[in-house]
Amino acid sequence: MGCFCSTSKNVKTPGYEDPTILASETPFTVSEVEALYELFLKLSNSIIEDGLIHKEEFQLALFRNENEKNLFADRIFDLFDVKRNGVIEFGEFVRSLGVFHPNAALEDKIAFAFRLYDLRQTGYIEREELKEMVLALLHESDLVLSDDMIEAIVDKVHCIFTLPLRLLHLKAYRN
Ligand SMILES: [Ca+2]
Ligand SMILES: [Ca+2]
DSSP: OOOOOSOGGGSOOTTOOOHHHHHHHSSOOHHHHHHHHHHHHHHHTSSSOSSSBOHHHHHHHHHSOSSSOOHHHHHHHHHHOTTOSSSBOHHHHHHHHHTTSTTSOHHHHHHHHHHHHOTTOSSSOOHHHHHHHHHHHHHHHTOOOOHHHHHHHHHHHHHHHHHHHHHHHHHHHHO
């Protein structure tokens, strides 16, 4: 006879990882990781009850809409899905959220933001990628702007994004 003493609450999700290990690798404390597990259980069982966050569940949590295609949500999902198997497991969830923690290293935050906009993963943020992202964000906010205005925004932001790069080039040239 098997033991039936464990309740369903003690059955962990497929990608479950020990909170003490996750806490040691992220800015979260053990109790914060445990709280994140409760949140993870809710999100990962909202549509498909399998303890894994599928894209539809992720979109539902972010935008309260499981069907509408959204570039921004797609991109964040891909960044969270580190192992690239199409679902977000608990470990991926906690490690990715760690980047948003106030105590996370600035380099990690910058790297995450950069990867978010580097849609084609070329290691460089192209103006077209930036425009796609700006359009997606505008669409999400229901803000209607003229094409000229959108182009002007993209120009300005792209200029800011590439400024450090251009300064480096300038410095290299001077030296
Ligand atoms: Ca699920
Ligand atoms: Ca995954």
